Amino acid sequence: MSIIKFKGVTKRFSDGTVAFSNLSFEVDEGETILFTGPSGSGKTTVMRLLIGEYIPSQGEILFEEGPLNQIKHNRLHLHRRKIGVVFQDYKLIEELNVWENVALPLFIRGESQAVIEERVTDLLKLVELTDKALMFPRQLSGGESQRISIARALANSPKVIFADEPTGNLDQETGERIIHLLTKINELGTTLLLATHDPLIIKEVGAKKIDLSEFTQEKKEGSKPKKISIEDLVSEKSKNNQKEEKSNQEEEEEKREEGDKKEETKKDEPTEKEKDKESSKSEADSPSEKIIIKQADQQPKNNEKTSKIGSFFSKLLSKKPKKKEKPSKNPYKNNKQPSIEDLLPKDE
Ligand code: ADP
Numbered sequence: 001m002s003i004i005k006f007k008g009v010t011k012r013f014s015d016g017t018v019a020f021s022n023l024s025f026e027v028d029e030g031e032t033i034l035f036t037g038p039s040g041s042g043k044t045t046v047m048r049l050l051i052g053e054y055i056p057s058q059g060e061i062l063f064e065e066g067p068l069n070q071i072k073h074n075r076l077h078l079h080r081r082k083i084g085v086v087f088q089d090y091k092l093i094e095e096l097n098v099w100e101n102v103a104l105p106l107f108i109r110g111e112s113q114a115v116i117e118e119r120v121t122d123l124l125k126l127v128e129l130t131d132k133a134l135m136f137p138r139q140l141s142g143g144e145s146q147r148i149s150i151a152r153a154l155a156n157s158p159k160v161i162f163a164d165e166p167t168g169n170l171d172q173e174t175g176e177r178i179i180h181l182l183t184k185i186n187e188l189g190t191t192l193l194l195a196t197h198d199p200l201i202i203k204e205v206g207a208k209k210i211d212l213s214e215f216t217q218e219k220k221e222g223s224k225p226k227k228i229s230i231e232d233l234v235s236e237k238s239k240n241n242q243k244e245e246k247s248n249q250e251e252e253e254e255k256r257e258e259g260d261k262k263e264e265t266k267k268d269e270p271t272e273k274e275k276d277k278e279s280s281k282s283e284a285d286s287p288s289e290k291i292i293i294k295q296a297d298q299q300p301k302n303n304e305k306t307s308k309i310g311s312f313f314s315k316l317l318s319k320k321p322k323k324k325e326k327p328s329k330n331p332y333k334n335n336k337q338p339s340i341e342d343l344l345p346k347d348e
């Protein structure tokens with residue numbers, strides 16, 4: 001079954017930049033696809049379109065045979081759970097230790113303490129980092145950080161993993177280990193989309209390849225180098241100071257919300273309170289760590305089982321990071337699974 005379909009997709013940004021035009025491809029469930037092409041060819045844009053962070057300027061994207069543009073803004077977080085994203089720079093949360101970084105998506109989802117403990121234990125075992133559970137990101141090597149970010153991407157059991165230049169910050173040997181881990185995850189059933197411009201990986205991974213540079217002609221032909229004077233820069237800067245500019249992402253979110261509003265009948269329109277709740281939920285699944293922190297502060301309501309872990313995360317996130325924090329005692333010793341009590345700060 002086809003899990004992803006891009007049908008003649010063009011992405012043009014508001015400043016006129018065209019990431020690619022008329023891009024079509026299909027991914028079958030369980031397949032591995034390599035997106036290749038130099039920096040700027042649109043690899044990250046494919047990922048952002050797929051998670052609904054950007055919307056296509058032309059063409060259509062189908063996920064599990066359903067059009068992405070028909071997913072309502074307040075349902076986007078459910079779609080995003082199906083796609084785990086792995087970033088070049090890991091995007092781990094510095095204030096949380098390894099165990100907590102992997103547990104966070106499950107906590108946001110409102111899983112019970114028992115489910116979280118079991119799943120995090122399994123994921124750390126899969127990426128072979130059980131013994132680093134209580135370490136903080138700054139105490140990990142690049143390869144270890146990337147393995148933790150892979151474990152976190154898998155927390156919600158996504159259908160698809162999009163690894164965006166996962167080896168970009170790693171030496172060759174460590175990079176190969178990461179590719180090996182991703183391939184193993186794919187063999188266990190998760191569809192793998194791998195964006196890379198590393199010729200070694202492109203050569204080694206025997207999968208279907210999509211060279212995005214073949215779809216960027218319009219950008220190359222259309223954009224003549226424009227001279228920018230100091231005066232232009234000064235006037236642009238003062239313009240920016242006068243009005244608070246919307247980020248591209250905000251613009252995209254607004255476009256999607258407008259689309260939703262047009263379609264919705266008055267009858268099923270949510271109350272303002274519901275809207276707030278839903279939109280913060282959908283933000284929580286976006287890859288931005290800032291947004292994840294914001295969401296983690298809000299404890300799931302009416303769920304007694306998660307309240308303990310909820311207050312645990314809230315306490316952690318409200319605490320300022322200590323300068324030189326030593327990892328606490330490792331509860332994994334003697335094969336003991338850490339419980340929330342083990343992880344709670346002892347000085348309170
Ligand atoms: P890659 O990941 O292959 O390096 P990207 O997808 O990041 O490429 O970018 C493709 C092109 O789209 C680049 O020219 C980039 O500058 C442009 N681009 C990406 N995101 C935006 C944005 N939010 N606003 C304007 N241009 C963008």
Ligand code: MG
Pocket residue numbers: 043044045164165
């Ligand atoms: Mg990129």
